[in-house]
Amino acid sequence: MKCLRIYATPDGESHFDELELPTTKRTVHPDAVPFDVTGSYPASRVRITHIPAGMREVAWHTVPEPVLTVRLDGSVEYETSDGEVRHVQAGSFVLVEDTHGRGHLSRHSPEAQTVIWISLPNGLERSL
Template sequence: MKCLRIFATPDGESHFDEIEIPTNQVSVHPDAVPFDVTASYPASRVRITRIPAGMRQVEWHTVPDRCLTVRLDGAVEYETSDGEVRTVGAGEFVLIEDTHGKGHLSRHSQEAQTVIWISLPNGLEEPA
């Protein structure tokens, strides 16, 4: 399963990467068809935010801790300090790890959006 990632290098510049989250075929019930499931990752906090319609937030910013964002509706355009731009829509998720440095820009779509923020102290590294 692919996941977009925003991270900072030691010099504080932010960049995009795509990572592969390993999955296994799992049947969650004896009569169910198996489907892709990731490992369980430790999370320290879950927040749900409602971003109001028309909010653009175009200042450079970092995140306080590594988090996986899951966008339920709307879209956002991210820009990293190297100038690369990516758009993330409803149903997509992003691992945001630029906790230091210049950070990234977020340009939200005009409609209201709901986003789930899952703080992951270890990121998406393979759990022990």
């Protein structure tokens, strides 16, 4: 399973990366098709954010801690300090880890949006 990642290098510049999250097949019911499921990741907090309609661009910013964002509706365009731009649709998730440096820029779609923020103190390092 792929996960888009925003991270900062030691010099404070932000970049994109794609992580491949390992999965295993799990059957949750004898009559169900098996699901692809990742391992468990320790989380410290979950927040739900409502971004109002008309919120367009959020200036350059960092995150206070690594967060996995899960976009339920709307879309966003992220730009990293190296100039790369990625468009993220509803139903996508992004690991945002640029906790220092210049950060990233967010350009939101015109409609209201709901985003779940999952704080991951260790990023996507799996727990045993």
